[in-house]
Amino acid sequence: MSTLADHIEAYIKKMLxxxxxxxxxxxxxxxxDDFACVPSQINYVLSxxxxxxxxxxxxxxxxxxxxxxxGHVQVDDGYAHAIKILKSxxxxxxxxxxxxxxxxxxxxxxxxARDCQLIRGxxxxxxxxxxQGKAILRASLIRSLxxxxxxxxx
Amino acid sequence: MSTLADHIEAYIKKMLxxxxxxxxxxxxxxxxDDFACVPSQINYVLSxxxxxxxxxxxxxxxxxxxxxxxGHVQVDDGYAHAIKILKSxxxxxxxxxxxxxxxxxxxxxxxxARDCQLIRGxxxxxxxxxxQGKAILRASLIRSLxxxxxxxxx
DNA sequence: AGGATTAAGGTCAGTATTAGTCAAAGAAAG
DNA sequence: CTTTCTTTGACTAATACTGACCTTAATCCT
Numbered sequence: 001m002s003t004l005a006d007h008i009e010a011y012i013k014k015m016l017x018x019x020x021x022x023x024x025x026x027x028x029x030x031x032x033d034d035f036a037c038v039p040s041q042i043n044y045v046l047s048x049x050x051x052x053x054x055x056x057x058x059x060x061x062x063x064x065x066x067x068x069x070x071g072h073v074q075v076d077d078g079y080a081h082a083i084k085i086l087k088s089x090x091x092x093x094x095x096x097x098x099x100x101x102x103x104x105x106x107x108x109x110x111x112x113a114r115d116c117q118l119i120r121g122x123x124x125x126x127x128x129x130x131x132q133g134k135a136i137l138r139a140s141l142i143r144s145l146x147x148x149x150x151x152x153x154x
Numbered sequence: 155m156s157t158l159a160d161h162i163e164a165y166i167k168k169m170l171x172x173x174x175x176x177x178x179x180x181x182x183x184x185x186x187d188d189f190a191c192v193p194s195q196i197n198y199v200l201s202x203x204x205x206x207x208x209x210x211x212x213x214x215x216x217x218x219x220x221x222x223x224x225g226h227v228q229v230d231d232g233y234a235h236a237i238k239i240l241k242s243x244x245x246x247x248x249x250x251x252x253x254x255x256x257x258x259x260x261x262x263x264x265x266x267a268r269d270c271q272l273i274r275g276x277x278x279x280x281x282x283x284x285x286q287g288k289a290i291l292r293a294s295l296i297r298s299l300x301x302x303x304x305x306x307x308x
Numbered sequence: 309a310g311g312a313t314t315a316a317g318g319t320c321a322g323t324a325t326t327a328g329t330c331a332a333a334g335a336a337a338g
Numbered sequence: 339c340t341t342t343c344t345t346t347g348a349c350t351a352a353t354a355c356t357g358a359c360c361t362t363a364a365t366c367c368t
Contacts, residue, residue, distance in 0.1 A: 003219030005354060028317055038356055043318065048353085063363025066316035091283075117225060118305055121211040122298045130294075136284075137294060144276045144295050145302055151272055157336090157344060182327055192346050197328065202343085217353025220326035 008035055008045045016072050023071035053100040078108050079154050086146050092135035098142055119145055162189055162199045170226050177225035233308040236264050243297055246289035252296055273299050
């Protein structure tokens with residue numbers, strides 16, 4: 001965690017954890033000022049880290065009294081939802097999609113940081129040893145690994 | 155006698171030994187500079203010496219604030235033998251071979267009966283959904299699943 | 309009421325900063 | 339002498355950050 005974007009991400013996640021309602025409202029200009037950066041940096045952080053795919057919902061309004069509201073999607077049964085996500089993986093999966101899934105599961109405490117590390121490493125290694133059908137193999141591996149983990153830990 | 159790659163390998167391993175967390179983070183450009191070589195030399199060292207097979211997990215990020223993080227996962231002796239078996243899996247694996255491996259690991263109490271059942275089911279499912287390269291996919295899946303299990307339970 | 313002003317946030321393209329890939333050249337080993 | 343391992347560098351890809359310009363909403367002022 002060393003870039004400005006990482007710090008802003010951590011800050012927002014901390015606020016979210018401290019919130020009863022699983023959502024926080026903030027001022028873009030204020031936050032940018034706190035971190036001594038341009039306001040568009042906040043948009044960068046939001047669009048790269050707080051995406052729907054990772055389980056976040058961002059709303060905003062412009063003009064006087066404008067705001068940015070970030071919500072963390074909480075499902076009743078995180079485990080069941082995770083299985084659903086896995087089932088929705090098609091026959092192919094690119095690296096970005098994989099990372100989003102892992103980030104989602106980590107943020108919802110269904111995987112540890114170490115799990116993610118290992119999974120990424122394993123998949124990277126296996127996918128790297130093949131010249132064709134990388135995305136297909138990745139889909140298969142992620143589906144299998146995550147399914148196994150979720151099944152054995154539930 | 156010892157090549158540059160060997161020195162870089164030794165240097166990283168020394169850093170790892172000195173780390174509480176069994177992982178180190180470094181800058182590719184910085185390390186290359188320290189050893190007066192091109193940055194891609196670092197990639198060479200990583201890909202030839204810090205492989206998953208040897209118990210290392212390498213993560214990296216490009217761009218501003220980029221890094222390379224190397225983690226070491228130790229395994230105790232009981233598992234080390236299982237890892238050896240995994241290494242012996244070639245690029246292809248038929249059903250019979252798979253069953254033999256699973257049976258062996260179950261007999262030696264490295265996997266539970268449920269693990270085996272689950273793994274078998276998952277592999278069958280994935281392999282069944284593909285028309286070509288079944289044996290290749292099976293090898294990849296078994297290697298990955300077993301590797302993950304062994305690494306996380308040791 | 310309605311235009312002018314003020315106060316937000318959004319977009320996008322450009323620049324900077326890393327790391328990855330690949331193939332060819334060179335060195336070492338068998 | 340052949341094969342395998344090492345080293346290099348040109349090209350590629352990903353990520354972070356900035357600033358100029360745009361859009362939307364509330365409020366003020368006649």
